[in-house]
Amino acid sequence: MIARQFFKVVSLSLLLCGTGLGGAMAPMAHATRPASVPALIQPEMPLQATLPNGLRVVIVPDRLAPVVSTQINYLAGSAAAPAGFPGTAHALEHMMFRGSHGLDRDQLAAIGARLGGSYNADTTENVTQFFYTAPAENLDVLLHIEALRMNGLTLAAEDWTHERGAIEQEVSRDMSSPGYVYLARLQSILFAGTPYEHDALGSRASFDRTDTAMLRRFYRNWYAPNNAILVITGAVDPTSTLELVRTTFAGIPARRLPPRPEIHPGPVHAQTLHFPTDYPIGLVAIASRMPGQNSHDYAAARILSDVLSSQRGALYDLVPQGHALLASFDFITKADAGIGIAIAAFPKDGAPAPLQARMQNILHTLRENGVPADLVDAAKRKELAQLGFAANSISGLAESWSEAQAVMGLQSPDDEASAFAAVTPEDVNRLARQVLDPQQSITAILTPRDGGHPTTDKGFGGSESFASTPDHAVSLPQWASDSLLALRPPEPSPQPASFTLPNGLRLIVRPASVSHTISLYGTIRQNEDMQEPPGKEGIADITDELFHYGSTSHDRIGLQKAFDDIAATESAGADFSLSVLTPDFARGLDLLAENELHPALPEPAFKVVRANTAASLSGLLHSPGYLFSHAMQAAISPSGDPSLRQPDPKRVMKLTLADCRAFWASAYRPDLTTIVITGDITPDAAYRAISRTFGAWHATGPTPVVDLPSRPDSHMSETHVPDPSSTQASVSLPESLGLTVTNPEHFALSLGNEILGSGFSSRLYRDLRVRTGYVYTVRSNLTWRRNRSAYSISFGADPDRIAAAREAALRDIRAMQTQPVNEDELTMARAGMLRGLALQSASLDTIAASYLHFSDLGLPLNQNDIAAQAYYTLDANAIRDAFRKWIRPADLAEIVKGPETTP
Secondary structure: HHHHHHHHHHHHHHHHHOOOOOOOOOEEEEOOOOOOOOOOOOOOOOOEEEEEEEEEEEEEEEOOOOOEEEEEEEOOOOHHOOOOOHHHHHHHHOOOOOEOOEEEHHHHHHHHHHHEEEEEEEEOOOOOOEEEEHHHHHHHHHHHHHHHHOOEEEOOOHHHHHHHHHHHHHHHHHHHHHHHHHHHHHHHHHOOOOOOHOOOOOHHHHHHHHHHHHHHHHHHHOOOHEEEEEEEOOOOHHHHHHHHHHOOOHHOOOOOOOOOOOOOOOOOEEEEEEEEEEEEEEEEEEEEEEEEOOOOOOOHHHHHHHHHHOOOOOOOHHHHOOOOOEEEEEEEEEOEEEHHHHHEEEEOOOOOOHHHHHHHHHHHHHHHHOOOHHHHHHHHHHHHHHHHHHHHHHHHHHHHHHHHHHOOOOHHHHHHHHHHOOOOHHHHHHHHHOOHHHOOOOEEEEEEEEOOOOOEOOOOOOOOOOOOOOOOOOOOOOOHHHHHHOOOOOOOOOEEEEEOOOOOOOEEEEEOOOOOEEEEEEEEEEOOHHOOOOOOOOOOHHHHHHHOOEEEEOOOHHHHHHHOOOEEEEEEEEEEEEEEEEHHHHHHHHHHHHHOOOOOOOHHHHHHHHHHHHHHHHHHHOOHHHHHHHHHHHHOOOOOHHOOOOOHHHHHOHHHHHHHHHHHHHHHHHHHHEEEEEEOHHHHHHHHHHHHHHHOOOOOOOOOOOOOOOOOOOOOEEEEEOOOOOOOEEEEEEEOOOOOOOOOHHHHHHHHHHHHHOOOOOOOHHHHHHOOOOOOEEEEEEEEEOOOEEEEEEEEEOOHHHHHHHHHHOOOHHHHHHOOHHHHHHHHHHHHHHHHHHHHEHHHHHHHHHHHHHHHOOOHHHHHHHHHHHHHHHHHHHHHHHHHHOHHHHHEEEEEOOOOOOO
């Protein structure tokens, strides 16, 4: 699925780098839910309170799993930074992980490792957020951490010196992204003269001039209980939890807050920007300023964005017409303003002007004639339905409430639902006339530039990250040790219902009564490297893409409308899915089965998809990102390995619809299919529904071989992939492994890898980032397949630091092979792994993903229980022996993507 998957990566990277939530406090309002707004979440009343010191607390029970999420929102971000220092809030976000009075940085790191959950933070223009997800029994620990950080951050000059280097590496990483560079320039134009002019990331120049006195002033000004909202979601009792919050935070005094920055952007004048990129395709982007999340027009703006991005809309229609490789409309939300971007892709070496003219004509027509009323209705149903899915993830529920209160200034997500329900087509058309004004739009042409071909010779041998692994034994505070040090033997987790239909299809059902929603996830085991006939490379991509073009009963538009009518989200193909409200599950399942089992595969669409695939491959096969990925695969695979097959654009253009239909008939089979259903349904009801819709599906012909063969050990090599658009190098040190996931010793490798470099608290992180500043991020990773496995270390670094970072990484590997890990490291890793396994049940999406993963690997569905028992009993010698037996430091290849280096 080379081209289609890369398109997704391109569009997401363009939109997500440097963007996120943003929001200043607006006056709180409460609206009564109108009758047209469905009650989507099971009723378990949230509890809201304000402590005497001004801390606002929201507690929302969710019984999905014995897990809790905390999200503390400080209502200040980069917009409040001093003039000339746009990264101050971001710098302070990092320093919140460097220790406070009563909890030093080593203790904080040790606690994070033992918790086994996810903890992180983000800084936007108006809000800085810190979030933890952990076992519910450890809620007291999470609250203690946040209270100590709110009341007495250390802000030591030595710590800032170390952290400054890490943040500057982060800046280098993001400045290596063409998407980030474009968005930063766009933001500076749309919000010139306001605090939004600069992205929240900051700049190297400003960080060089930042000192701890400046950080301390920002901390004193804004990090106060009366400027914070604490959201707690999960398996908690609201009354006792509120009392715990009172006890933990009551002693922190309120402070007088400075005036909040105001955002009043001036007029925008149309202009066109040009950017070179390392993308395999060109992009035309037409951007406009949009209302912010605390604007009364925000709901209408969200609906307008949905209408413009609809697959039934005129913008998306550029793709099936053959005028664009992809097309969408994206809404980047901030508190006081937003950015709307119409985006479409053209082939490398293609001319952007015709596509730009078509996009401008579409936007002009919508502005002058209005948007289709039925698309407005469909968008409203979609937004209301999506709010119902928030309860399916404990951390997602915390994010939903945080966004409503801290960013949008609402009382609850129900108010957001009321606002969506009240939007009319007239509201949307009025806003379209305002924001789609060509005289106020910023057009950008992002043009591919060759990164060159990789040079290869024989030689030696990319979220925030904060914590460090202590290099000495750490004594935890009493409140933390009481909660964390006792590690109980793992208990078996609840198992799903599992069925096999007579046609061989496997069905796995995990009921959950947390929302009136049902989600289905399906996969057909396929491998184009093994299944595409010689000379037919690319036919798997084309076949999969054609599922977007309807069924034998509904054309593309008709099928999408049928899903829109029930506010369902669906995808079909080798991986398929359905998310739908409970009352509409039967209708949604009928439509999904129709699309999956009876795709139209129409001739006109085939010709368009074939041409688009060939055009995109022409750029993709020479792009630095693809060359980097292919070089990593080549470094660990023997010459002629099936995984190294590549499609050729010229041969792709010779493929026929008959080839497509033949591949569909042979590769899409029930006996290679697994379906997982989660949500508001019983196992028996799910089985009856799947039997009714998928039971008549039958396989024809012999079962294809989909697993790659085993491979020999790889050996050291060096490859450099030139990428002129990058200022920072991406480095991978991979090798093949001789064991597979069915070998019990893989548990020892996984547990050891947690110590070495799998998480934030790791030896690699300590030695390559915290102690030396060689890198911004570093991880080591184990990859498992049925017949083959791999190990790799990856990091991002400035080119002149690569050699030193590599040598430090190799020293850490050799240390794992020669000496048993110390007891403190083993205890932290064991606790983290065990609690981490338990936390996988905190989201229906992750639950389903785990079952699909186990099924794909041929493992039992209780694999997590097996792993937990192994992690609980493994000792340090077993880890050392496994690393000594299976990891080969001398055979690690080195692949570097980045700017040219000089000897």
